[in-house]
Amino acid sequence: MLCKIADLYTEIPEEGGIAPLLEDYRVEEGREADIVIRAEEYRREASFLAGLSDSSIAYLESAAQFNYWVLGFGGMVLHASAVELDGRAYLFSGPSGMGKSTHTKLWQGEFPEAKIFNDDNPILRPSGDRWYAYGTPWSGSSHININMKAPLAGICFLKRGRENSIRRLTPSEAVPRLVHQTASRFKDPTRVDLMLSCVDKLATGIPIFELHSIPVPEAARLSYGAMLQAAKEIGL
């Protein structure tokens, strides 16, 4: 099935029954694909996929292949929950269990216009002099999923805390956090370099924060206030 994901024409096999997930991204056939996902390359025998259903394997492996190829088009995946408000995209990232989805749900509660457009694997990709965050069919278990893009205003890494506090990270503090939350394990060193080139540009060009939070509405107002101000200061 031909899809358009992160502005890239992507051929994805319907194998594993994942066609319904792709429906919102489907485009008319007949164009040459930028990225071709190959079902025959799904690592069905890999230990980390043992015991999973065909549809889970198709979901995870199509994402892994897309995340690999997108690096060749200047983009990278970030493990994050992505929310759009007033035409800007804000991404909340961190290890599983740190409350990414909880935090973007707080935004929706506080700001009725806020739209969560991906809850697990948005793509970041530059166009012109701006970075954009894109919705993708790979959105984790919640399937909160809108096919849209918005200019990236900021990234915030979440930590559990006893109270709410936010601080801006320096580029060198942002680098390891970005690497940990993107696809970084590749056999091909040139892919590692493409990933690091994205990390370098994001760490130096996008305001990046660390939020210690408890899940209360004021955490959403705190992160929104700090991230919006930093974005406006540099014209994002």
Added chain:
Amino acid sequence: MKIKEGFVLRHVAGTDVVLPISGATLSFRGMLTLNETGSMIWRLLEEGATRDELANAVISEYEVSAEEALADVDKFIAKLCDAGCLDTP
């Protein structure tokens, strides 16, 4: 001592980082960050070097005492051993 195959050192946003490639694994959640001294020692260890050679390089670069240099080198070697990226004889 020598760095095992399958690691790359890169300069990213003002920071030196080490990442595994191919089948290599780092026990430090997939990545190491190095300071200036660490990067210098890493580059020497890519070619293979002894503890004394490393300490001498640190002394000539930073004009520290032999004692301080050896302490720095030992600390860094321990970090690399923990991360699993060093072949020691």
